[in-house]
Amino acid sequence: MTQEQTNLTIDNPKMSARDVKVFYGEKQAIKGVSIDVGMDHVTAFIGPSGCGKSTFLRTLNRMNDTVASARVEGEITLDGENIYAPSMDVVQLRARVGMVFQKPNPFPKSIYENIAYGPRIHGLAAGKADMDVIVEKSLRRAGLWDEVKDRLHDSGTALSGGQQQRLCIGRAIAVEPEVILMDEPCSALDPIATAKIEELIHELRGRYAIVIVTHNMQQAARVSQRTAFFHLGDLVEYGVTSDIFTNPRQERTKDYITGRYG
Amino acid sequence: MSTRNPTDWKSEAMRKRIAGRYAAERRFKFAGLFAVVLSASFLAFLLVTMMGNGLRGFTRTEIALKVDFPASPLLLDPKAITDEALANANLPMVTGTVAKTALGDKADALLSPTAWINIRDAIKADPTILSRTATISVPASTGLDLAAKSKGSPEMEAEVARLKQQGVLSTGFNFGFLTASDGTDPTQVGIWGAFKGSLLTMLVTLILSFPVGVATALYLEEYARKNWWTDIIEVSINNLAAVPSIIFGLLGLSIFLNLAHLPRSAALVGGMTLALMTMPVIVIAGRNAIKSVPPSIRDAALGIGASPVQVVFQHVLPLALPGILTGTIIGMARALGETAPLLMIGMRAFIATPPGGITDPATVLPVQIFLWSDEVSKGFVEKTSAAIIVLLAFLLAMNGLAIYLRNKFETRW
Amino acid sequence: MAEHTIKAFDEEIDRLRGLIAEMGGRAEAAIENAMLALQRQDKKLAAEVVADDKRIDAIEAEVEKLVIQVIALRAPMANDLRDVIAALKIVSVVERIGDYAKNIAKRVPLIATNKRTLEPIALLPSMGQVAGEMVHDALNAFAARDADLALAVIERDTVVDDFYNSVFRTLVTFMVENPKTISECAHLLFVAKNIERIGDHATNVAEMVYYAATGQTLPERERGADIQPED
Numbered sequence: 031m032t033q034e035q036t037n038l039t040i041d042n043p044k045m046s047a048r049d050v051k052v053f054y055g056e057k058q059a060i061k062g063v064s065i066d067v068g069m070d071h072v073t074a075f076i077g078p079s080g081c082g083k084s085t086f087l088r089t090l091n092r093m094n095d096t097v098a099s100a101r102v103e104g105e106i107t108l109d110g111e112n113i114y115a116p117s118m119d120v121v122q123l124r125a126r127v128g129m130v131f132q133k134p135n136p137f138p139k140s141i142y143e144n145i146a147y148g149p150r151i152h153g154l155a156a157g158k159a160d161m162d163v164i165v166e167k168s169l170r171r172a173g174l175w176d177e178v179k180d181r182l183h184d185s186g187t188a189l190s191g192g193q194q195q196r197l198c199i200g201r202a203i204a205v206e207p208e209v210i211l212m213d214e215p216c217s218a219l220d221p222i223a224t225a226k227i228e229e230l231i232h233e234l235r236g237r238y239a240i241v242i243v244t245h246n247m248q249q250a251a252r253v254s255q256r257t258a259f260f261h262l263g264d265l266v267e268y269g270v271t272s273d274i275f276t277n278p279r280q281e282r283t284k285d286y287i288t289g290r291y292g
Numbered sequence: 293m294s295t296r297n298p299t300d301w302k303s304e305a306m307r308k309r310i311a312g313r314y315a316a317e318r319r320f321k322f323a324g325l326f327a328v329v330l331s332a333s334f335l336a337f338l339l340v341t342m343m344g345n346g347l348r349g350f351t352r353t354e355i356a357l358k359v360d361f362p363a364s365p366l367l368l369d370p371k372a373i374t375d376e377a378l379a380n381a382n383l384p385m386v387t388g389t390v391a392k393t394a395l396g397d398k399a400d401a402l403l404s405p406t407a408w409i410n411i412r413d414a415i416k417a418d419p420t421i422l423s424r425t426a427t428i429s430v431p432a433s434t435g436l437d438l439a440a441k442s443k444g445s446p447e448m449e450a451e452v453a454r455l456k457q458q459g460v461l462s463t464g465f466n467f468g469f470l471t472a473s474d475g476t477d478p479t480q481v482g483i484w485g486a487f488k489g490s491l492l493t494m495l496v497t498l499i500l501s502f503p504v505g506v507a508t509a510l511y512l513e514e515y516a517r518k519n520w521w522t523d524i525i526e527v528s529i530n531n532l533a534a535v536p537s538i539i540f541g542l543l544g545l546s547i548f549l550n551l552a553h554l555p556r557s558a559a560l561v562g563g564m565t566l567a568l569m570t571m572p573v574i575v576i577a578g579r580n581a582i583k584s585v586p587p588s589i590r591d592a593a594l595g596i597g598a599s600p601v602q603v604v605f606q607h608v609l610p611l612a613l614p615g616i617l618t619g620t621i622i623g624m625a626r627a628l629g630e631t632a633p634l635l636m637i638g639m640r641a642f643i644a645t646p647p648g649g650i651t652d653p654a655t656v657l658p659v660q661i662f663l664w665s666d667e668v669s670k671g672f673v674e675k676t677s678a679a680i681i682v683l684l685a686f687l688l689a690m691n692g693l694a695i696y697l698r699n700k701f702e703t704r705w
Numbered sequence: 706m707a708e709h710t711i712k713a714f715d716e717e718i719d720r721l722r723g724l725i726a727e728m729g730g731r732a733e734a735a736i737e738n739a740m741l742a743l744q745r746q747d748k749k750l751a752a753e754v755v756a757d758d759k760r761i762d763a764i765e766a767e768v769e770k771l772v773i774q775v776i777a778l779r780a781p782m783a784n785d786l787r788d789v790i791a792a793l794k795i796v797s798v799v800e801r802i803g804d805y806a807k808n809i810a811k812r813v814p815l816i817a818t819n820k821r822t823l824e825p826i827a828l829l830p831s832m833g834q835v836a837g838e839m840v841h842d843a844l845n846a847f848a849a850r851d852a853d854l855a856l857a858v859i860e861r862d863t864v865v866d867d868f869y870n871s872v873f874r875t876l877v878t879f880m881v882e883n884p885k886t887i888s889e890c891a892h893l894l895f896v897a898k899n900i901e902r903i904g905d906h907a908t909n910v911a912e913m914v915y916y917a918a919t920g921q922t923l924p925e926r927e928r929g930a931d932i933q934p935e936d
Contacts, residue, residue: 096594098517125597135588137607147606148596198592205596248780277920278783287782289714290707 040068044209044239045090045127050104052085052094059085061263062104067209067256072231072240074254074271076247078291081260083243087211090241091127092120108209125152128202132214134194136186136201141178144186144197145169148205164204172200173230192223199230203238210234212242216249228253247287251275259283342677342684349678352466352479353432353440355402355455358394359411360425365389370422373415383408387430395455402451404431404479429464434478434671441674469678473644474660478671481664483682485646489559489639489654490628490686496563496650497570497627502620504567505574506609509616512575513582514604533572540569541633549637557638560650565637566627573626577619581612614701621694625687631658657683714779721771721792722848725799728764729844731757732799733837735806736903740833742813743896744826754810761803768796784917788850791917795847798906798913802840805899805906812892828875829896832868835861836900839907843914852918858911859923865904872897 040046043066052060060082067073067090075083085094092113094100106113113123125148136144145165146155155161165182169175174196178189186197195215202210212231216224231240231253244250250257251271258268259280267274267283278284285291300306366386368377387408391399407430414421414428432440439448440461455461472482508529516522544565548554554561585608593603634640639659647654655663657679664676709715735754742751772793775781781789816826839858846854873894880890916922 091595093591093594096590121597121599123597124595129591129595131588131591131595133588135586135592137589137592138611147593147598151596151598151602151606201592201596247782251782275782276786284783285707288785289709289711289779289782291710 040066040071042069043067044069045106045108047086047090048105048107050086050089050102050106052082052089053101053103054097055099059263060089063260063265065258065265065268067239067241069239070236071255072235072242072253073256073258074250075241075243075258075260076245076250076286077260077266078286079245082263083258083260084213086260087213087241087243090209090211091124091129093124093129095120125205126207127209127211128205128207130195130198130202130210130212130215133218134191134198136189136194136197138185138187140183141169141186141189141197142182144201145204148201152205154205168200168204169197171203171234172196173226173233174200190223192219192226195219195223195227196230199227199234203234207238209239209241212240214243214245217245224249247275259286261286342680345674346677346679346681348441349674349676349681350466350469351441351463352468353437354429354462354464355395355432355436356427356460356462357391357403357407357411357430358425358427358460359390360393361422362424363393366422368415368422370419373419378412378415383412387411395460398447398451401448402433402436402455404433405477406480407431429462431479432461434669437479438670469675473646474642474655474663475644478667478669478675481672481675483657483660483679485643486655486657486660486679487682487686488646489562489643490656492559492647492650492654493562493566493634493656494624494628496560497566498620498624500564500567501570501574501623505571505620506578506616508571508575509578509582510604510609513579514600514608529572529575533576535569536632537569537630538632538636540565541636543568544633545636555651555653557641557643557653557655558651559647559654559656561637562634562639562654562656563650565633566630569630569633570620570623570627573623574616574620577622578612578616581615581619582608584615585611610701614698617697617701618694621690621697625690628656628687628690629658629683631662634659635662657686711779714775714781714785717771717775717779718785718788721768721775721789724764724768724771725792725795726844726848728761728768728796728799728803729840731761731764732802732806733841733844735761735803735810736833736837736840736900739806739809739813740830740837742810743816744830746813746816748814751810751813755807758803758807761800765796765800768792784920787917787920791847791913794913795844795910798910799840799844802903802906805903809896809899812896816889816892826893828868828872829893829900832865832872832897832900835864835868836903836907839865839904840910843907843910846911847914847917850914850918852915855911855914855918859908859915862904862908865901869897869901 046064046066048064050060050063051058063082063086075087077083088094089102089106090113094102102114108123108127112118113127137147139147142165145168146161149155149161149164155164166175166179169178174193177193178184178197186194189197195218199210199212199215216227219227228249231242234240235255242250242253254271256268257271257274259266259274259278259282261282267278267280269279274283275287278287364386366381366383368381384405387403388400390411391403391407395402410430411428414426431437435444435448436451436455438444439452440463443449444452452461468480469482471484472480473485475481512522512526516525544561548561548564549556554564589607589611590603593607594600598606634656639655640663641653641655642663643653643655661676661679661683664672664679735757738750738754738757741747742754772789775789779785839861842854842861843858845851846858876890876894876897880887883890912923
């Protein structure tokens with residue numbers, strides 16, 4: 031029973047990791063994680079601070095490459111293609127595997143420019159009119175269009191925190207990624223803004239494979255269909271969210287989600 | 293375990309401690325205020341003396357000279373006024389004669405040796421005056437000028453009193469000071485040559501040091517791996533910024549002049565030498581500005597698939613630009629005020645014509661100030677101060693530009 | 706089990722368990738007293754059982770309030786969530802058990818008016834005892850999170866069912882032989898039925914305890930048939 035739960039495999043996974051180890055210099059941050067991420071589910075990574083969930087998330091689009099001392103072992107595939115293979119172009123990978131960060135980080139440019147930047151550098155728009163369509167579609171999908179359609183040329187940093195985060199999601203969507211990674215996207219937001227983001231995640235589900243790291247277990251329970259619990263660099267348990275939250279298999283998972291940790 | 297007594301917040305000792313705390317705060321505030329007042333008064337003193345002396349340097353004393361052309365020994369055909377005819381007319385002599393008639397025997401000492409130029413210009417402007425008596429404003433001599441403005445020799449003071457009585461003495465703005473170059477007579481010298489020299493030198497400095505400095509800063513911050521090699525480069529750059537400027541002068545002398553045989557006392561070599569000095573400042577300011585760009589912006593750009601070069605040039609650099617520009621302008625301002633290294637590469641020569649290009653012999657404002665302050669003639673004192681005012685205005689304009697650029701490009705995140 | 710980081714959460718869970726233990730004790734006592742009253746024809750004791758049922762109802766209300774509060778304020782997860790939900794369900798079942806005991810007690814005066822001896826009465830106390838023990842064990846299992854004990858309770862349900870069938874047959878035979886006692890015997894049949902229901906409810910509690918303790922639901926089992934055709 032336990033093995034079955036922790037190695038829950040998915041048919042036709044979008045991304046899958048096999049025995050992934052991450053080192054920062056001498057220190058091992060991830061100790062051999064194997065996991066499949068499917069297209070139909072929102073996958074949540076939970077776990078206490080420093081458990082490696084964010085580190086692991088960042089290996090999925092090779093954001094760890096920017097850390098000089100980081101070293102990744104094992105295999106991570108996107109549609110069966112190893113993303114750490116020399117033939118994989120990291121710039122393209124990051125367009126296919128988009129990321130939303132903990133702190134809303136719109137570019138200090140206009141709302142329009144924030145969305146248009148990605149499509150422009152990847153040459154996705156055929157012209158100004160095409161770009162306008164992309165911007166509107168992305169903003170609509172990010173649930174922000176009605177709020178900003180009259181001020182597309184105002185600065186993106188002038189929006190409220192929740193709007194900024196939705197702008198960042200729209201910016202990620204604009205390049206039509208296949209996977210969206212979210213690293214604690216609501217930790218800087220108030221509950222209403224958080225609810226809007228969660229609703230947005232719900233709407234985006236199915237169109238993109240979504241992986242969300244969160245400190246907030248209730249949020250993981252609300253938005254995800256698969257939950258992975260990380261602890262001290264291990265993937266302790268991975269399973270159907272409702273199972274994890276009502277009937278975890280592992281003692282460590284249970285202690286964490288019932289608030290008995292530490 | 294002994295039980296602690298409840299703290300008596302109202303006790304005598306407590307009250308004293310509070311009073312002591314407030315007293316310390318007051319003392320600190322007073323000391324700070326004193327320091328501010330002291331430095332402000334030094335600055336005020338400097339400005340007041342500069343202005344007191346210097347503003348006079350922008351004015352000159354003029355004498356309204358009545359010239360009765362038909363009665364003068366001038367032989368000119370009003371219908372054929374050419375430069376050649378004017379040159380042959382021996383105007384200096386004529387002016388001397390005319391002045392003697394109008395102002396008395398000592399007229400030679402009253403008028404500036406270049407007074408004839410004003411008369412020539414008046415004739416050129418309107419040849420019809422040759423047939424009548426005209427009043428032409430001509431500059432007074434240095435002695436008279438000094439006596440009129442402040443304190444001159446007793447004879448000149450007497451002359452001033454006499455001329456004032458006649459009502460021919462006046463004070464006007466000395467346009468010549470802003471348009472002329474160095475000269476031997478204080479009434480005729482101007483700042484333009486040195487100003488243009490400074491501009492050209494700064495231009496060379498900016499063109500050389502800005503791209504190199506920014507590129508260095510970008511490379512060190514964005515690309516260079518952290519190892520002992522980059523550590524050494526960093527320490528060297530920091531040390532370079534602290535090296536006395538005279539050393540840079542010597543370096544420029546030995547490399548640019550003795551080795552590369554570039555023209556001596558030219559703005560090009562001056563600019564190159566100053567660029568060496570300014571570059572470390574730009575690198576340090578640039579690195580700090582780049583460091584202060586929040587990593588979240590880099591993450592955001594990388595996260596949607598921007599390449600490192602795109603991240604640097606489309607996000608990091610635009611956001612760091614205000615800081616880099618501020619640093620650059622501060623470095624440039626320091627270079628603008630620099631004298632010592634320029635003396636080493638020969639920019640202390642007497643240059644009577646403004647430089648036409650960066651390879652022409654030139655001088656710069658601070659060197660000009662240095663040279664004039666060395667002059668014996670008393671007329672140069674106020675010229676020195678006036679030149680200092682020009683230099684300060686230049687610096688102020690540069691700093692103003694820095695503030696403007698910073699506010700214009702500053703973005704919040 | 707480790708304590709919660711938030712101590713007040715532990716205190717609330719403890720209080721919940723305490724209330725359920727008290728309620729279980731009262732329900733158990735009510736069954737015992739009702740059977741005793743029936744056996745001794747003790748109307749006074751029967752009246753006490755009826756009166757005490759109010760306290761059981763009050764505890765149910767208190768537990769409901771506490772459970773809602775815990776869910777709202779502590780957002781319990783996993784085994785905590787199962788415990789709290791089980792507690793909520795258990796109290797409503799135990800309240801029903803209390804009602805059955807009260808119902809038995811209410812019949813005591815009706816049966817007691819008749820001075821004739823009813824032989825089948827002798828069967829009921831031991832049936833009541835088995836049902837009471839089931840309630841007792843089910844609630845003990847909840848307190849101890851003991852899935853095995855809960856399973857044992859579930860198994861014992863057949864004992865009560867068998868008892869019921871035997872009582873049913875005995876009473877029917879008795880009624881055939883003594884038609885004048887039909888009214889009393891009918892009441893006794895209801896009493897037996899009530900005890901059988903108490904056993905079923907104790908089984909329900911045990912199932913909830915099993916789920917709370919393990920997170921697994923028991924496979925649907927063959928329930929003892931209420932009535933077996935006479936052969």
